[in-house]
Amino acid sequence: MKVGFIGLGNVGGKLSGSLLRNGINLTVLDLNPDLVAEFVAQGAQTVGSPAELMRTCDAVITCLPSPAASDAVMQDMLPEVTTGKIWMEMSTTDEAEVRRLGAQVIDAGGAAVDCPVSGGCHRAATGNISIFAGCDRATFDRIAPLLKTMGRRILHTGELGSASVLKVVTNYLATANLVTCCEALVTAKAAGMDLNTTYEALKMSSGTSFVHETESQVILNGSRDISFTMDLVKKDVGLFQEVAERNNVPLEISPMLCKIFDDGIAKYGERCFSPNIIKRLEDATGLDIRAPGFPPELQDDEPEEPGYEVIPNGPTAAKL
Template sequence: MSESYAFIGLGHLGGKLAASLLRNGFAVTVFDRDPEAVDRLVVLGAAAAESPSEAAARSGNAITCLPSPKVSEAVLCGPGGLLDGLPKDGTWIEMSTNGRDEILRLASLASAKGIETLECSVTGGVHLAAVGKITALVGGDAALYERHRPAIEAMCSKSFLMGPIGSAAVIKVITNMLAFIHLVAAGEALMLAKQGGLDLAQAYHAIVASSGSSFVHETEGQLILNGSYDIGFTMDLALKDLGFALRMGEKSGVPLDLASRVNAIFEEGKRAYGGDAWSTQIVKLLEDAVGTELRAPGFPAKLEL
């Protein structure tokens, strides 16, 4: 492939995205604080680096998939960060979820060093990332997008160029806000079915075939009914993304009544189960309140295609 990439951040999502690059023949140099995450990619053909700057210097371009804007800034600008290693014609592709103000600020720091930025948030879930079928929401220069489109399409089956830097952050925050609202609603719907005496498996499939279905019901609903809740995404991350949405709404004068209520529910979920609990476990608040579990046979512990 004409471009090679450093990949920084090999967690639940990042490790799957980096593996897709490797499967599609890209040269990838990886760095993560977790040596086991690095080893899993080295087995697939990645090279390992001792720091983000070393990985970036070897590759000329860098991709990050990190848990917060604070971590993204540290990896970009801190000692041994990407800006110490990327060449002036290099590109930073940020796949983490950031607010619009955060990505604009970080992109300006990169620009001051002669580095171009492409934001490339992804949506659809870790199970889709594992097979290269997740969706990319891209913000940045159109020519830069075309330059890195082969790599994006190696990781993602669909990509949408939303506009200049900051545009992808807006749509990603919106899609995540909707997902958390749908998750709480799906839990309430299943509990009504349970308390109404319905077979939960049959109720799940009936909802899938109805006008009330959603992507979240169809996917995370299975993990609720299994009882694993294992979506690979935590309460803390949900609260981070909901916070972006609420700040966006406040700044733009849009009242977000549903998002505000769902944010409060996730705050309660974090207090009950901890910030590292899977976000899907938010439905357990309702299970605990009613005193009954939402379980049905035949549903997987993890989502697979």
């Protein structure tokens, strides 16, 4: 299968890198010519436009920063969608929008999948990230080899759009956990606790989480670098809020998180790394939430392994 990939940013560059590293026939596009040149130097091909990419590839993957960006790319590609073509949307996007664009692809004879990822850029780099996939089963079976090349745990979530709902749900939870981890670390420091000891206590307790075990490390290092920025958090929590509002769910914490990140963006800038949301509390208390021995960036220490499908049948879920 010849694969096109549009969007070589923090996540897309790593996902497409896994495809290229594992021998997939890959053609890439990005607004940044330097990123494209890096991939071409490693053996990828490139073309002049999204339309040409769709015309010359069997499947085209998009991994873009906003629903508007995905729409602009799709409008260029749509005239080239024919029977058998596949559009794979790996962006974090609005489920209503992916269904709208996917319907246009399906009407033109193609297939559409929303397949966002979860687990952090460090796992995207090694091919060990988790991937949700929303589409009909026949399409899932066609793209499963690609998904298993880019990720380790692959979950078929149901119809088109279902993966995007679950993606913003998981990002909402990660954001809520980030904010509470920040509050916990600052409160522990204010109470006179050693932060290295605090990190280990949280890690070995009922209060631990993926966010604590990963993002708390770069918070304590002081780099706060997880290759994810405050504007993206605001977008993702906003998408979650929209899902809740469409379904008449009266949320309380989600609007508060939106306000917290609005304040963080106003103070530190929208491109500030998202764990720097802790600076609001550092500034308010005068405390420095850093400790020795933590890394400046997250690294996935698990070896790259072939992906597998997770079957949702409870806590003892099987894998294929």
